[in-house]
Amino acid sequence: xxxxxxxxxxxxxxxxxxxxRGNVFAKLSRIITLAVLxxxxxxxxxxxxxxxxxxxxxxQANMPKDNIKRAIEKGVGPDKAILKEAIVEGFxxxxxxxxxxxxxxxxxxxxxxxxNVLERHQGKMAGGASVSxxxxxxxxISFNKTEKTEDQVFELAEQLNAFDIISDDTHFxxxxxxxxxxxxxxxxxxxxxxxPVILNDVDMRKLSLLVDDLENLDDVHKVFVNLx
Numbered sequence: 001x002x003x004x005x006x007x008x009x010x011x012x013x014x015x016x017x018x019x020x021r022g023n024v025f026a027k028l029s030r031i032i033t034l035a036v037l038x039x040x041x042x043x044x045x046x047x048x049x050x051x052x053x054x055x056x057x058x059x060q061a062n063m064p065k066d067n068i069k070r071a072i073e074k075g076v077g078p079d080k081a082i083l084k085e086a087i088v089e090g091f092x093x094x095x096x097x098x099x100x101x102x103x104x105x106x107x108x109x110x111x112x113x114x115x116n117v118l119e120r121h122q123g124k125m126a127g128g129a130s131v132s133x134x135x136x137x138x139x140x141i142s143f144n145k146t147e148k149t150e151d152q153v154f155e156l157a158e159q160l161n162a163f164d165i166i167s168d169d170t171h172f173x174x175x176x177x178x179x180x181x182x183x184x185x186x187x188x189x190x191x192x193x194x195x196p197v198i199l200n201d202v203d204m205r206k207l208s209l210l211v212d213d214l215e216n217l218d219d220v221h222k223v224f225v226n227l228x
Contacts, residue, residue, distance in 0.1 A: 027221045028058045029071040030103040034083045036075025043072050049182035056185060081105065088114050089131035092123045092210050092225065094203045097131045099191045100214060101222040110219045117217065121210040132191075134226050138163075139181040140190040142173045160184060164192075193226030 035050035036043055045052035051072075058068050074081045086107055088100040104110040115125050139160075143153055153172045157165055160176040160183060167173075181187055199207060211223050 023216075023218070024061055025058075025063050025067055026218065027103070028054070028061060028063055029067060029074075030083060030219075031221060032058065032068060032071035033074040033081050034085060034103050036072055037080065037083060038085075041076045041080075043076060052182065053187070057188075060186075086110055086219075087132075089126040089128070090114070090118050090123055091126055091131070092118075092207050093121070094197070094199055094207070096197060096199070096207060097126075097134045097193070097226045098123070098214075099131060099135055099224040100220055101189075101224075102217075102219040103221060104219045110217075113217050113219065114214065117210070117213045121206065121213065123210060134195070135191040135193055135224065138175050138178050138190050138192055139187045140173055140175050140192070141184055141187040142171045145170055145172065148172065156184065189222075191224040193224075196226055196228040198228045 032051065032054045035048060035054045039048035039051055042048040042051070045055050055068060058071075083103055083105050084107070086102040086104050088102060088111065090098045090100060092098055100114055102110050102114070111125075118124055150167075150172070153165065153174060156162075157174050157176070160174065160180050162174050162176040164175040165172060166175070175190065175192055176187075178189070181189065207225065207227070211225065214220050214223050
């Protein structure tokens with residue numbers, strides 16, 4: 001029985017992992033398709049920066065090449081998907097501001113799902129531009145300290161006209177103008193708070209649960225908060 005129980009646990013965990021992996025691939029597929037649509041149907045990543053960045057993310061997640069190809073194909077032809085990016089603003093408990101990025105084929109559905117999650121966690125939707133002014137839209141890239149030296153990171157930062165470098169125990173994170181996003185492999189769109197807030201441990205756990213539930217929504221692919 002113990003062997004059977006162990007196998008059942010392994011099988012259950014594999015199903016959970018497969019579901020999570022499938023969810024990640026689905027989100028990445030929509031981002032790739034959207035990049036093709038917004039790029040005017042350009043399917044060559046060398047000529048479509050957003051598509052190149054989306055494909056880089058897909059490779060990092062070990063997304064199969066066939067999945068990437070199908071996602072690109074959904075952005076062209078007579079049966080191309082109808083997708084758009086949605087930027088939703090909200091507040092979490094404690095006055096934490098949130099910017100939620102989603103890719104959707106039904107804006108009303110996506111807004112409704114996000115609102116339901118926020119309200120379930122005692123948060124709320126925010127009116128247009130009532131949160132975005134608290135953030136600077138930029139680009140960022142992180143390097144493991146075992147892969148790049150401080151001098152190498154500073155040299156790259158100068159090339160990107162970076163405005164800040166954050167260092168912790170394991171990583172360097174370089175923040176630079178959004179316009180330079182396509183100049184370095186592995187960079188991502190970022191929303192950096194101008195004045196971060198500090199939360200106690202209890203509120204931090206509440207915020208973490210809220211962000212997890214938002215990012216578990218099929219349409220949501222990134223959540224930014226003005227947190228220290």
